[in-house]
Amino acid sequence: MKTDSIDIKIIADTGGDFTDDLVKEYDVNLIPFTIEAGDDTFLDTDDVDTEAIMRSMENSPNPVRTACPAPGKFLKAMKDSLANNIFIVTISGKLSGSFESANAAKKQFLEEFPDKKVEIIDSMSASAGEALVLYKLCKEVSKGMDFDTVTKAINEFASNMKxxxxxxxxxxxxxxxxxxxxxxxxxxxxxxxxxxxxxxxxxxxxxxxxxxxxxxxxxxxxxxxxxxxxxxxxxxxxxxxxxxxxxxxxxxxxxxxxxxxxxxxxxxxxxxxxxxxxxxxxxxx
Structure with a gap:
């Protein structure tokens, strides 16, 4: 995403329900979770079969298992973006290791590209909540606000969201x-x-x-x-x-x-x- 004054890339895990139309509108790069339900494994991409996930869960006596994106996935997304300013939004750090994974990738990325800016946003939520934080971030960035101002506004929003x-x-x-x-x-x-x-x-x-x-x-x-x-x-x-x-x-x-x-x-x-x-x-x- 480019504004009049600054180039910014927005990346997020798939812990939030960000719809395909918004992904395309704001050029968001989603990094998928992996879901194991019963004997089936699903990658949480835009074509994931949610009905199949529910059926597999209902037919299995075992709990569903999930795996957050590895640091390498976030790192590749940052490198591929070519942006000087990067935001990454994750599911609540209390619910998943995705926040820690993104931070590990950030550390490695900045060692290689020290002049770039990266902010990891803990949505402190999931599902509709993470999607709303991501939506607000996209809206703020599209206004052309500077990186630090957007960072402060979104972290404050996530803290107050219900x-x-x-x-x-x-x-x-x-x-x-x-x-x-x-x-x-x-x-x-x-x-x-x-x-x-x-x-x-x-x-x-x-x-x-x-x-x-x-x-x-x-x-x-x-x-x-x-x-x-x-x-x-x-x-x-x-x-x-x-x-x-x-x-x-x-x-x-x-x-x-x-x-x-x-x-x-x-x-x-x-x-x-x-x-x-x-x-x-x-x-x-």
Missing amino acids: TYFVLDSVDSLMKNGRLSRVKGTLVNVLGIKPLLGSNGEGEIVSYGGYRGSKRALKQLADRICGEAKESKNKEIFISYAGDEERARKLAELISECSEWSEIRVQHTRGLSTAYAQRGGVVVSY
Whole structure:
């Protein structure tokens, strides 16, 4: 991406649900995660089959496994860019090794090219959250702002952003040992839908559980509308895994009690699909 005053390249891992149209519009280079679900391995590229990921997960008793991009992948992307100023956005450093991998690549890159600038942005989120941080970064860069000003603005935005998600199933949490099988089975039988989210430091915490999807989405919408300030000037991103109708319903509920400059609804990419599971909805603002 080139502005009137400076050349900047934006790189990101695929922990965020950045859509293909935005990738092309802002010339973003996405470095994919690898996902192992059941006996299948998926590379989180733009043509990844998210339905196949969900089927493989549902048919396997084993937990899904993921691998972040190696430092060499980030290093190659930086060298190939030929840019003097580079931003790399990653999934929360508390959730993955991608942030550390990108920093390792940065160190090696700057040893070879000491006159260039590289900033690694920890989105402190994932899915819709990382996508929103990446979107805001692209917007700021397109305004022609200088590198240091953009860096400060985006890090501040990531620190203040909120991310919530509602799971339709806790099967993955049980397989990964994060929820006991007894509790997980009880939650599924009773139709309890967990409301989870970021604690502001990139870690996932629970905000309770609600009986049925409709009630959970309504509670989430009410929480968002109660927290949103000056939302007319803000964007809100909603990601869904397999159930667009549920995401559109959440967008409708949110728009009934608050006004936003933009509400974007998109399907999860491969990595987010693996963790949100079928029916999961993620929202960030």
